[in-house]
Amino acid sequence: MPLNLSQYLHLRSVPSFRTILAVSVLLRVGLILYSEWHDAHSVVKYTDIDYRVFSDAARFVLHPTEGNVAQGPLGKRLGLGDPYTRATYRYTPLLALLLTPNEWLHPSFGKYLFAACDILAGVLMHTLLTSAILPHADAHSASPARDTDKHYARPSTPPSASPAASPTRREQLAMLLAATHLLNPLVFTISTRGSSESVLALFVLLTLHAAVRARWAAAAALLGLATHWKIYPFVYGVACLGVIGGERGVAQGWRGLVGQLVNWRTVWFAVVSAGTFVLLGAGMYAIWGYPFLYESYLYHVHRLDHRHNFSPYFYAIYLAYPTHYVPSSEPSVWQRVLASPLASFGPQMALALGAGVLFGRRRRDLVFAWFVQTFVFVIFNKVCTSQYFLWYTLFLPLLIPQLSMTPRRALQLAGVWVGTQALWLSEAYKLEFLGQPVFFGLWVRGLIYLAGHAWVLAGIMESYEP
Incomplete structure (x- = not known):
């Protein structure tokens, strides 16, 4: 029996969407107010250190000094400060500009802004589900099963008997x-602590919303904006190109695939998207100069983070880090290879872009394609922390109606996803809090995490019904 959430719903058991939104807003406002009290009375702060970095950057922008002046030619005329005067600020200046009300309105303005982006993302999810995803899933569930695999095959059900076919049931x-997004503790905790991930999530969902409706000019511009904010969303462009080129029919063979990806409509999408990215970057460069270019983009290319994280490359980078060999000596060949960005960048891009080419064929497949692209991008990234999981779990509420699996299978996947993280965290605790030299053991558990999450991804891919 396939997993169909609607069959477990009782119409009276689910509150109205307005109620869910109200609870979500009150929850976030309450946590932000609590964070102000907690930070004033506790040594261990609720507010994320990144929020202080953002706030300091905003302060530097508003209050230029002799040693704090925007480096671009336009910035000097505007009399703006340099957000990169704040060490470890490595984001677009737009973030610092958005948080300038922290200085003249309220120190927690940015938290309220990030929480509002959370709420808007939930509204967009609801809109996508009711207008596009669930109607298609209902139509598919009502059609005769064509899958020969009895584990995943849907039963042949007339439309009137489909439990999700009712508009009321669909709304529920x-x-x-x-609500799985709006009331997700990881989501609302991160935004109320002051992380800016919710802004990027909103940009990504806006791009998806436009793409699903074939508003390709808007989707291209929004994709350029999202990529300017943080570089990884550019991989979604490959799936969009496949969908745009395939609107007149799915290509067959290599020549057909090339023709699908390269034609005047896909070229126009690429020009608009890249043009938006370049124009935003040029504007930021004109105001803030080379520091913007280096801190926002170039730094991340050759970044070597030897601190422990989920990445399978962490231990290799740790061993190859300059502090682990005599500075006066020449690094070995393997140290050069491990220190090269291509060691992680190559496999990561091959998988993320390849998934976009393979699964980006129709608009209704975009959620699945983007989910797979993001998942492989995260687990094969040279730096991976728990916060990065939000990049792909963002798509789960939209993807679930398109999955067919037994409840037991769903629990297995969830158990492995959580269990491999818990296994890693139990060893990371020894390193972080007890100071034990368990780097190798932590790396081994990181490899187990990688294999486990890859198995989870394979299970989700297997259960997807295109």
Whole structure:
């Protein structure tokens, strides 16, 4: 029996979407107010250190001094400060500009802004579910099963008997799925602590919303904006190109695939998207000069983070880090290879872009394609922390209606996803809090995490119904 959430719903058991939104807003406002009290009375702060970095950068922008002046030619005329005067600020200046009200309005303005982006993302999810995803899933569930695998095959069900076919039932399911984002503790905790991930999530969902409706000019511009904010969303462009080129029919063979990816419509999308990215970057460069270019983009290319994290490359980078060999000696060949960005960048890009080419064929497959692209991008990134998981779990509420699996299978996947993280964290605790030299053991558990999460991804891919 396939997993169908609607069959477990009782119409009276799910509150209205307005109620869910109200609870979500009150929850976030309450946590932000609590964070102010907690930070004033505790040594261990609730607010994320990144929020202090953002706030300091905003302060530097508003209050230029002799040693704090925007380096671009336009910036000097505007009399703006340099957000990169704040060490470890490695984001677009737009973030610092958005948080300037922290200085003249309220120190927690940015937290309220990030929380609002969380809420808007939930509203967008609800809209996508009710207008596009659930209607298609209902139509598919009502059609005769064509899958020969009895483990995943759907039963042949007439439309009138489909438990999700009722508009009321569909609305209930959309509210429940949107609530998994709005009431997700990881989501609302991160935004109320002052992380800016919710802004990027909103940009990504806006891009998806436009793409699903074939508003390709808007989707291209929004993709350029999202990529300017943080570079990884550019991989979604490959799936969009495949969908745009395939709107007149799915290509067959290599020549057909090339023709699908390269034609005047896909070229126009690429020009608009890249043009938006370049124009934003040129504007930032004109104001803040080379520091913007280096801190926002170039730094991340050759960044070597030897601190422990989930990445399978962490231990190799740790061993190859300059502090682990005599500075006066020449690094060995293997140290040069491990220190090269291509060691992690090559496999990561091959998988992320390849998934976009393989699965980006139709608009209704975009959620699945983007989910797979993001998942492989995260688990094969040279730096991976728990916060990065939000990049792909963002798509789960939209993807669940398109998955067919037994409840037991769903629990297995969830158990492995959580269990491999818990296994890694138990060893990381020894390193972080007890100071034990367990780097190798932590790396081994990182490899187990990688294999486990890859198995989870394979299970989700297997259960997807295109």
